[in-house]
Amino acid sequence: MTLxxxxxxxxxxxxxxxxxxxxxxxxxxxxxxxxVHLDQLHHLPHTDWVPRPADEFAALHDAAITGAHWVIEGNYSRLLPQRLERATGFILLDIGTVASLCRYLRRCWIEHDRRGGLEGGRDSVKWGMIRHIAVTTRTNRRRYEQQFRAVGLPKVRLASAHALADFYRLNGLSRRRRGSAS
Structure with missing residues (x-):
């Protein structure tokens, strides 16, 4: 499916x-x-991923989805109904656990200025996050799959790193930052 x-x-x-x-x-x-990176709305800038008050985050989320055009990434399932009500398309990434763990370690040790990162924050390896990726994600994957099946929008599920790479190629997308040689 194309964009x-x-x-x-x-x-x-x-x-x-x-x-x-x-x-x-x-x-x-x-x-x-x-x-719109939901993690940036959910967490206070210049902190070590300290969450905002729930009502403040919900207000920022709801303001972000009022626009006529956007691409929004993140989960925060309690706010998903209003997001899906406004969305025109849905993408589910379902990359494997090992790949997700590798991406996490790379972002903490190598890519300090990553997309979606918290302003003024720096990712560091946390055992809680490793446990979340390795253990909690199994339950979340089942929930994401159920949500994907229930979504009545045009949608695409990218179930592997290969499928994701194909999607980038098909749509002429680049992982490089503007002005970056890497």
Whole structure:
């Protein structure tokens, strides 16, 4: 499926460290859409991932989805109904656990200025996050799959790193940052 089929308001979900932020940034660049990283709305900037008060996050989320065009990435299932009500397309990333763990370690040790990162924050290896990726994600994957089946929007499920790479190629997307040689 091409991006044109997904419309001007694309919702991306999937496990932690599956590539949601990178994909959202690539789509935003290719389609000239504003990108919204829900982790940045959920957490206070210049902290070590301290959450905002729930009502403040919900207000920021709801304001972000009022736009006519956007690509939004992140889960936060309690706010999903209103997001899906506004979305025109849905992408589920379902990259494997080992790949997600590798992405997490790379972002903590190598990619300090990553897409979707917290302003003024720096990712560091946390055992809680490793446990979340390795253990909690199994339950979340089942929930994401159920949500995917229930979504009545144009949708695409990218169930492997190979499928994700194919999607990038099919849609002329690039993982590179603008002005980056890597």
């Amino acid at each position: 044109d089929h997904l419309g001007p308001r694309i919702c991306i979900m999937g496990p932690s460290n599956s590539g949601k932020s990178t994909l959202a940034a690539a789509i935003a660049h290719a389609q000239a859409l504003p990108v």
